[in-house]
Amino acid sequence: EVHLVESGGGLIQPGGNLRLSCAASGFSVSGQYMSWVRQVPGKGLESVAVLYSGGGTSYADSVRGRFTISRDDSENTLYLQMNSLRPEDTAVYYCARNKFETLVRGLIFYEDWGQGTLVTVSS
């Protein structure tokens, strides 16, 4: 059974840095396509970062240059390093496993989700 467990959220001042972790079980992150999706409380879902199985990455414009997605295959864990945090980054952050479709060479839906971790950026 697939499980994703996020950790590392909390209260951080603007300009600060935070690293989120997502521990996976039931599958190997090294062979999967993984994402971080965030949700401002009471609002909708926004994809912020994607890690492709080959190591390539992509980011939302709003976080590019500040956030870095990575993984540790030995720990079977996905990470999101968040630097220069802003109040508008306040959200629940979910890690998710994506389904890759070879026909379009793209990620076509989110198969599994973690329970989320809340990041609050405030002074």
Next chain:
Amino acid sequence: QSALTQPASVSGSPGQSITISCSGSTSDIGHYDYVSWYQQHAGKAPKLIIYNVFNRPSGISDRFSASKSGNSASLTISGLQADDEADYYCCSYTTLNTLVFGRGTKVTVL
């Protein structure tokens, strides 16, 4: 890439059927058969309930059905139950090689 358009709220009585619409464009819903739907109960993580327009993952009730026509997709919940009260998000693959979500629809069981 603009968010897909969903009604803010839909309501129905137990046992009734409701339909949630999701409007996109020729760059997303109209271009690919890669529409997915997610159910999110209050305070919980989203859960995949429909993928590739109309397919249900294992364990998802057949009371959930979905379809697509042109640039729009829809999710129908039949035999509405109290536990169906949640937020529902549509999502589509796009020509930019990204996934775009709808803004979500709150379903209320009266």
